[in-house]
C-alpha cells in the first residue's frame with residue numbers, strides 16, 4: 001500500500017473551504033435582500049400581542065440582536081456575522097422568540113441526520129446489491145421486475161408516498177405512530193425503551209426516504225455494471241480462469257466507482273426530500289422547523305437551516321471525493 | 337512429436353435476425369507440440385472468432401455449431417464450466433486482441449497476479465518467486481507489481497499481460513494479434529522476446545494475426561485463412577518459397593522485403609468476404625486473378641502438396657503458377 005493521496009485530499013479540502021465561504025456570504029446576503037426586516041416583524045408581533053405597550057427602543061435592541069442595524073457598514077455587519085457564526089451564535093428565532101436558533105438546531109439536527117444517514121446508507125447498500133443482481137442477470141425475470149420497480153419508485157413523488165405510507169400503516173393500519181421521534185413519557189438517553197421507541201418511530205420516515213431514493217441506485221449500478229461485464233478486463237480475468245466470485249467482485253467494484261459520484265449528488269436530494277418527509281410525519285427534525293420558519297418569515301431560523309443544509313451537502317461531497325481518490329487510482333493522479 | 341491440439345470439422349457463426357452468418361467453415365487443423373503455429377488472414381476473416389472458439393470463450397451472438405477441439409486428449413468444447421475454468425492459465429492460456437487494455441484499471445498489478453493464484457488454489461506467498469521469474473522473462477522490473485495499469489506504457493502493459501498469462505506455465509498459448517496498437521520498435525522487441533520465451537520454455541504457441549510479416553518472422557508453421565477456411569498451410573520455408581495457393585502467392589508479393597521476386601503487376605485487389613453458402617465453387621474466386629470456369633463447379637478440398645506437410649485448396653495448382 002502506498003500512502004493516502006495527500007495532494008489530492010488537500011486540493012479537495014481547499015475547494016471545500018472556498019465553496020463554504022461562498023455559501024456563507026450568500027447566506028449573509030440573502031435575508032438582507034429580502035423584503036421586511038426580522039426585527040420589525042418581531043416588534044410588530046409583540047406590539048399587537050401586548051396592545052401597543054412597548055418602547056420603540058426595543059426595536060433598536062432587536063435590530064442590534066439580529067445584527068442588521070442599518071447604521072453599521074455592511075462589511076462590519078459581515079465580520080460580526082462571521083464572528084457570531086464561529087461562536088455558534090446564529091441569532092434569535094422569530095417564530096420561537098426568544099429561543100436562539102442554535103438551540104433549535106441543536107435539538108432538531110440530530111434527528112434529521114439520523115434520518116438522512118440511515119436512509120441513504122440503507123438505500124445505497126440495498127440499491128447497489130439489487131442493481132448488481134439485475135446487471136449480472138440481464139434480461140432475466142428478476143432483472144425485469146427490479147427494473148420496473150426501480151423506475152416506478154424513482155418517478156413516484158416523495159410526498160405522495162409519504163402520505164400513502166402514513167395513511168396505510170399509521171392512520172388505517174395503526175401499526176406505526178403518526179408522528180414524533182419517540183413516545184411521550186420515554187426518557188431521552190441511552191436506555192432500551194428510548195432506543196426501541198426511537199427506532200419504532202423512525203421506521204416509516206426511513207422506509208419512505210429509502211424507497212424514494214432506491215431506484216436511482218439500482219438503475220445506476222445496473223447500467224454501470226453491464227458495460228463492465230463486457231469489458232476487456234473481465235474477459236481477460238475469465239481467460240485466466242478466475243473464479244466466478246472473483247470476476248463478479250471485479251465488475252462490481254469497477255461499477256461502484258461512478259455510482260459513488262452519484263452518492264454525493266444524492267446527499268443534496270435527500271436533504272431536500274427529508275424536509276418534506278419530516279413535515280408530513282411530524283418528525284421533529286430540521287425540516288419540520290423549516291416549514292414553520294417559512295410560514296412565520298423566520299429569517300434567522302431559515303438562515304441557520306440553510307447553513308446546516310449547505311454544510312451537510314459539502315461535507316458529504318468532501319467525504320465522497322476523498323473516498324473516490326482512495327479507491328480509484330486514476331482520479332488520484334488527476335489531482336496530482 | 338505428438339499432436340497437442342486438433343481441430344475437427346469446426347463450424348462457427350454469429351446469430352442474427354436473418355439466421356446465422358457462417359464465419360468458420362468445416363475447419364480442420366492439427367498442431368504439433370512445441371511449435372509456433374501462425375494463422376494469417378485479413379481483417380474480418382474470422383481469426384478472432386476462431387481463436388475464441390478454440391478457447392471456448394466465444395460469447396453470444398457467436399455460436400459454435402459443431403466440431404471438436406481436442407486438447408490434451410479432451411474436447412475443450414465439451415468441458416463443463418468448472419473443468420474449463422480449471423484448465424485456463426494452468427494448461428492453456430489465451431492472450432486476447434488489444435491485450436494492453438485487458439488489465440483491471442483499479443487494481444495493482446501484483447494483486448492481479450495474486451488473483452490468478454487464488455483462482456487456481458496456489459499459495460500466494462510461495463508463488464511470489466514465480467512472478468519474479470516470469471517478469472524476468474518478459475524483461476519487466478518487479479516494480480510494476482506496485483503499479484496500476486495506467487501508470488505503465490502500452491508495451492509494458494502488453495508484457496504484463498503476457499507474464500500473467502504465462503505465470504502458471506501453460507502448455508498451449510494462444511495469442512490474438514499480439515502486437516496491434518504498439519509502435520513498430522516495441523512490436524519488434526516484444527515479438528523477439530515472445531519467441532525467445534517459447535524456445536526456452538518449450539510450450540506450443542498459436543499466433544493469430546493479419547500481419548504476414550510478423551507471422552513469417554516468428555512461426556514454424558503457417559496457415560492462411562480466407563472466408564473461414566484454410567486455403568493453404570505448411571512449414572514456414574515451404575509457404576515462403578513455394579506457395580501453392582494464389583492467396584498466399586499474392587500476399588507474399590505484396591511484402592517487399594520477404595517476397596523473392598519483385599512486383600510484377602499481379603496483385604490482390606478487392607475486399608475479403610465471409611463464407612458464402614451460395615457459392616458452390618472456390619470461395620476465393622471473386623478475387624482470384626487466375627480463376628477459370630472449372631473453379632466455379634466444385635468446392636476445392638485441401639490437398640497434399642508436392643513436399644511433405646504442405647496443403648492447399650485450389651483446383652488449378654500448379655497450372656496457375658507463372
Ligand SMILES: Nc1ncnc2c1ncn2[C@@H]1O[C@H](COP(=O)(O)OP(=O)(O)O)[C@@H](O)[C@H]1O
Pocket residue numbers: 350359377378379380381382383384385386396397398610
Ligand atoms: N459479436 C459479433 N456479432 C456479429 N458478427 C460478428 C461479431 N464479431 C465478429 N463478427 C463478424 O465476424 C467476422 C469475423 O470477425 P473477427 O473474428 O473479429 O475477424 P478478425 O479477427 O479476423 O478480424 C466479421 O465479419 C465480423 O463482422
Ligand code: SF4
Pocket residue numbers: 581582583618619620621624625626627628631636649650651652653656
Ligand atoms: S480454385 Fe480457382 S479461383 Fe480458387 S484459388 Fe484456385 S485458381 Fe483461384
Ligand SMILES: [Mg+2]
Pocket residue numbers: 383384385433512513
Ligand atoms: Mg481479430
